[in-house]
Amino acid sequence: MKRLQNKASSLKIRATPSGADTGLRIVSGEVVDAHGASYDGTWTYVAAKAGAGWASTAFLGPPAAAPPPPVPAPSKGILVCVDAGHGGHDSGAVSAAGVTEKALALVYAQDLRATLVGAGHRVVMTRDKDEFIPLAGRSAFSNEHRAECFISVHLNAADSKLANGAWVIHDDNSGSGPGSGKALATAIFRRMRDVPGVADADAAEEVFPDDSPPVGNRDLAVLGGTRAPAVLVELGFLTNEEDFGALSTSGVRMAVVRAIAAGVQDWLAARK
Ligand SMILES: [Zn+2]
Numbered sequence: 001m002k003r004l005q006n007k008a009s010s011l012k013i014r015a016t017p018s019g020a021d022t023g024l025r026i027v028s029g030e031v032v033d034a035h036g037a038s039y040d041g042t043w044t045y046v047a048a049k050a051g052a053g054w055a056s057t058a059f060l061g062p063p064a065a066a067p068p069p070p071v072p073a074p075s076k077g078i079l080v081c082v083d084a085g086h087g088g089h090d091s092g093a094v095s096a097a098g099v100t101e102k103a104l105a106l107v108y109a110q111d112l113r114a115t116l117v118g119a120g121h122r123v124v125m126t127r128d129k130d131e132f133i134p135l136a137g138r139s140a141f142s143n144e145h146r147a148e149c150f151i152s153v154h155l156n157a158a159d160s161k162l163a164n165g166a167w168v169i170h171d172d173n174s175g176s177g178p179g180s181g182k183a184l185a186t187a188i189f190r191r192m193r194d195v196p197g198v199a200d201a202d203a204a205e206e207v208f209p210d211d212s213p214p215v216g217n218r219d220l221a222v223l224g225g226t227r228a229p230a231v232l233v234e235l236g237f238l239t240n241e242e243d244f245g246a247l248s249t250s251g252v253r254m255a256v257v258r259a260i261a262a263g264v265q266d267w268l269a270a271r272k
Contacts, residue, residue: 002034003196004044004060011060013053017043024050031063063196065251077120078268081147081228084109084125085154088132093157095238101155102130104247108235109153112257119261139225149184149264150230152222155247156237164240166198167214169232171223180229185215187270188231188263195255197246198236229267233260 006026013024017038026032032046032055043054084106086092092101106127113123124145126138133141142150156167168189170181193199199214223230235256236243246252 003031003063004034004046005029005031005063006055006059007061008059011055013046013048013051013055014043015053017054019054022051022053024048024053026050026055032060034060065196077122078148079122079124079145080116080264081124081126081142081145081150081226082109082113082116083138083142083150083152083222084127085152085232087127087130090132093155093238095244096241097244099238099244099248101157101238104155104238105153105235106130108253108257111253112151112153112260115257115261116264119265121264135221136225138222142226142228142230147228149267150223150226150228151188151260151264152230152232154232154234156234157239158237159239161239161241164237164243165214166192166236167216167234168192169216169218169220169223169234171220171230172217181223181231182215182217183270184229184264184267185231187267188233188260189215191259191263191266192233192256195252195259197242197252198256198259 006028009028011026013022013026014020015022026046026048030048032048034044034046036045037043037057038054042057044057044060046052046055046060048055084102086102086105090102092105094100106129109125110128113125116123124141124147126141127133138152156163166189168185170185172182189199220232223232236247238244247256
């Protein structure tokens with residue numbers, strides 16, 4: 001599946017290629033999911049906000065890079081535990097070019113801290129340098145500080161170079177009650193999927209058939225041992241060329257950390 005943006009002022013959705021007007025419209029600038037094309041490519045089958053059908057390919061283009069979402073100031077800051085995955089002798093995943101998950105996760109975690117602090121929160125980091133910390137030590141650290149939410153930052157890897165897209169994982173056994181990590185995971189993913197090049201719902205669907213993809217429930221020690229609502233963000237696949245290329249740029253990195261911070265704000269606002 002591709003995501004495409006309507007470059008026209010308003011775009012008709014037709015029942016068949018060049019067929020009857022359904023009366024539904026794709027509004028200007030709307031980004032839609034494209035699921036296929038007519039044999040000659042002039043019509044694209046899309047899922048838009050108004051509904052699904054065929055739209056003229058000529059007016060659909062790659063989504064413009066969205067400006068990073070603004071992070072609204074919270075009424076009251078909370079204490080967030082940010083956990084950069086792996087470290088020390090545990091490198092985590094490794095890209096084709098030899099970039100390690102532990103190194104990239106730390107850069108993202110440090111920028112996430114800066115963004116959260118800028119939004120009025122307090123942040124503790126399980127690690128702020130290249131060191132090994134056991135999973136139980138990460139949970140214990142969060143619990144000792146009485147963090148109000150826990151965000152573990154990772155990058156994914158797969159045997160298939162095609163596997164791509166961001167996931168946000170929660171563990172229904174973690175936090176103050178079932179689903180408490182799920183609400184946070186969902187809020188974060190909703191923001192992340194707006195960052196161009198980050199999300200691929202199709203890829204994640206294959207991995208999480210039992211949950212609303214690409215937000216998945218899994219038993220993970222680092223989440224299960226944490227008392228605060230806890231999530232693990234897999235930013236994308238180090239083993240996928242496009243994911244790795246995008247995630248290596250500072251522009252995407254800033255957009256992603258702001259999206260995660262905005263997800264935290266959304267979650268806090270919904271809790272009130
Ligand atoms: Zn990892």
